[in-house]
Amino acid sequence: MKTDKTIKVDYLARVEGEGALYVKIKNDKVTDCKLKIFEPPRFFEAFLRGRHYSEVPDITARICGICPIAYQMASSQAMESALGLEVDGQLRDLRRLIYCGEWIESHVLHTFMLHAPDFLGYQDAIQMASDYPDQVALGLKLKKLGNDLMTTIGGREIHPVNIRVGGFHRAPSETELEPLIERIEWGLDAAMGATEFLSGLKIPDFEVDYEYVALSHPDEYPICEGRLVSNRGLDIPIEEFETHFEEIHVKHSTSLQSRIKARSNYLVGPLARFNLEYEKLPKSAKDAAKIAGIEPGCNNPFKSILVRSVETVFALDEALRILKSYKKPDQSYVETKPSRSTGIGCTEAPRGICWHRYSIDDDGIVTEAKIVPPTSQNQSTIEEDLRQLIPTRLELSKDDLTWMCEQAVRNYDPCISCSCHFLKLHLDRE
Amino acid sequence: MSPVKKPKLAVWKFASCSGCQLSLLDVEEALLEIAGAVHIANFPEASRAVVRGPYDLSLVEGSVTTPHDAERIHKVRRQSKFLVTIGACATAGGIQALRNFSNIEEYTRIVYAHPEYIKTLNKSTPIREHVKVDFELRGCPVDKMQLVEVLSAFLNNRKPNIRSHSVCMECKIKGNPCVTVVNGTPCLGPVTHAGCGSICPSFNRGCYGCFGPKEHPNRHSMSRVLTEIGLSNPEIVRSYRNFNAAAGPFRKESEYHED
Ligand code: SF4
Ligand code: SF4
Helix, strand or coil: CCCCEEEEECCCCCCECCEEEEEEEECCEEEEEEEEECCCCCCHHHHCCCCEHHHHHHHHHCCCCCCHHHHHHHHHHHHHHHHCCCCCHHHHHHHHHHHHHHHHHHHHHHHHHHHHHHHHCCCEHHHHHHHCHHHHHHHHHHHHHHHHHHHHHHCCCCCCCCEECCEECCCCCHHHHHHHHHHHHHHHHHHHHHHHHHHCCCCCCCCCCCCEEEEECCCCCCCCCCEEEECCCCEECHHHHHHHEEEEECCCCCCEEEEECCCCCCECCHHHHHHHHHHHCCHHHHHHHHHHCCCCCCCCHHHHHHHHHHHHHHHHHHHHHHHHHCCCCCCCECCCCCCCEEEEEEEEECCEEEEEEEEECCCCEEEEEEEECHHHHHHHHHHHHHHHHHHHHCCCCHHHHHHHHHHHHHCCCCEHHHHHCCCCCCCCCC | CCCCCCCEEEEEECECCCHHHHHHHCCHHHHHHHHHHCEEEECCCCECCCCCCCEEEEEEECEECCHHHHHHHHHHHHCEEEEEEECHHHHHCCHHHHHHHCCHHHHHHHHCCCHHHCCCCCCCECHHHCCCCCEEECECCECHHHHHHHHHHHHCCCCCCCCCCEHHHHHHHHCCCCHHHHHCCCCCHHHEECCCCCHHHHCCCCCCCCCCECCCCCHHHHHHHHHHHCCCHHHHHHHHCCCCCCCHHHHHHHHHCCC
């Protein structure tokens, strides 16, 4: 018998922001599949116009409470490129260090609190904690380590106050950072243990032939800078993003969907970075990948939970490396006079590339702003995954299939507050 | 099921960045303890399980910006014994209230190619303008320890112990050197509600008012200081127009300095 089903999730749980899922199955075929976003628009690109360039990082941080540093960093770097400023040496390291804190916090939050419960059949991490108290406690402790790294450098974990165009308001002293070293050494061990635990999860079989897009730096696993590359031959400077990528309005879709003009939809985030930039991971992270049983060429989106765990190990290792060699810089920021220009910035948010472009005038006032966050880039890929996944799982009950779909959406750790401010919304409800 | 009925907690999101509700997950040490003391009955960002109302305590994050949300907040109120707003979005309209000073149609055109799809209100308004609110917690984001204090106060039927002096006073308590006196840095500390523990001045920058105006701020004398340091009128306007732009005293003071 052929299946007809409608899957509706009116309010997606364990994702950041307000989204819904709507899938229609007719004669075993997915005839409609929408990841709906009903998050109210907040108009960042509009009200950034007229602001001074120095105010922009604090404002863009408020796009997302989970990855504020991604926004602060991408907008700072865009402004620096407009101003012709170079941020290097210890200041550059310090940026990478605080960004590692965000990766750790965001990845551990997602793996332990938001995603692992799916694999183990719990509604949430709190339920999971009654059967896995040690593991959840370990996750919380690791997450706190990421938060404390951000707080020590940035003043607080959500919307840190210390990041500015050109560097930091105040560079921390060696003694302020020193106590973190021992804790991060613990964290590295703990993250290995976490990876081992996660490697025991039952991962659904499912593979997709993706085009992955990530930043690529000659000698570092990408966080703050690089060229944009893909596994299908894309290799461009970030300034050419708009030449190669577009946001199209799909008929009946409620949102703008990003695609590579020459081809189609693509994937950004941990899976893309891991597959494209694996070689640049430190030994510890490669060991973690071995424990997790993954290697480059991993095309199963459900394994992104393992990749996040590997990247957590990387972020801790990288943080440790920077902390051990840190010397407080003489100047906490670099500065110059503005003149009319346009600048572009792109960094690897925990969920993938976050691209910004700003134009400023001679007084340093923003005349135009454009922001492309990671989740809106992944949105059509999420829908595509569901279209491919569902026909292979029709034997599941409606409840189980619905849960499976939710879990597949959560593979992307979607951040809907981020995406919606740049998406077209249509509040058409069934 | 446990014989003692735990109070039911719900967390609601309106227009926001989720940072304030995330603060609840950021109290890592206390999280499992909180989960033991309350029944987290509706918190979609953390759990799939939804238990129907009524709820003993609702935490509301975010501001009202759509016709649908203007209705939804009434439903939330009806189901809640106590309703506490968390953060600048919910208590003052948030950064998205910058639209209140502009033409929203123009905004929609800038961001969206199909403005006709966007159903949004001209103004971003705090929850208080729609329903009765039992307590307002400030900050963009809220301070997580203050959030824990508010939770425990409401669950124990007592008044939250949240001090209402200024950030400037917090600097004095901490022994921070004044960034305005020492470096001539503009700082909204004197007119900003306490709660963060003076984070910005501790990092060598002025307060940008993310906790919103304190009660009865002396806003004119604040602006006089800003002028003396050398800020132009447009710069003063922008200083007040951030995450609490629509909060009474900040709004009035920014409008006062607009040509
Ligand atoms: S008040 Fe600030 S931190 Fe809280 S939800 Fe609003 S924008 Fe986010
Ligand atoms: S000093 Fe002011 S701007 Fe900084 S965190 Fe505190 S209230 Fe917010």
